[in-house]
Amino acid sequence: MNIGEKVKELRNKKGLTLKTMSEKTGLSTGFLSQFERGITTIAVEHLSHIADVLNVKINYFFDDEEKELIIRSYDQPFIRQLNKTIYKSLSRYPENKMISPKLVELLPKDDHQYPDVYTHQGEEFIYVLEGILTLIIDENIFKLYPGDSAHYLSTQKHNWDNQTNKVIKFIVVHYPSNIEIDK
Known part of the structure; x- marks a missing residue:
């Protein structure tokens, strides 16, 4: 599962629409939709803001294998x-x-x-x-x-x-x- 799919899954679990996410993050619904479908990438600061809106730490979105092997500069x-x-x-x-x-x-x-x-x-x-x-x-x-x-x-x-x-x-x-x- 890629990062966008994880965002979509969590957004749906929390009952948030793309429109609501757009309003809370300042990102367009079109961009969010493309990101969730893996069509576009996202800047770390935007992903961090999405994590805040979804009430999770940013590392939530990274693969378990990556969590075992990789340490991001911010983490x-x-x-x-x-x-x-x-x-x-x-x-x-x-x-x-x-x-x-x-x-x-x-x-x-x-x-x-x-x-x-x-x-x-x-x-x-x-x-x-x-x-x-x-x-x-x-x-x-x-x-x-x-x-x-x-x-x-x-x-x-x-x-x-x-x-x-x-x-x-x-x-x-x-x-x-x-x-x-x-x-």
Whole structure:
């Protein structure tokens, strides 16, 4: 069943006509009809508004298989915030997997002293998306720019830091995934 068919099914269950949906969403009845029949696609913001009108979360409309495999950018599970670091999971069920990919956002901090380095079991992979990440491995300090990556054994003394006044976004993948990291 495609997204439009799911919208139609739910709309009918709730007893709403196309005209009523049109009035509540600001979308034309013709467009809604075409969307429900799979003739046209829809922008995420319009689907989000339809979800609100139908009183469901937007992910209701996506296939169960997709729910198992795909994490949409608007639906990334928040893991935790520690100091000036925000962690979001990039894996739907990381506890069942060998690797643990996360989106990390390092916020600017007040002081620019380097953090303490530490070790743990496994490996770590980093890919910088935005900003300039400071990576400390053993006695070495590296600056990683968007598109740069690093892959190292976590048994080496290491840590990462934001030495800038802008947010840094990067992907970090830990192996094995069951390691609990408190940076």
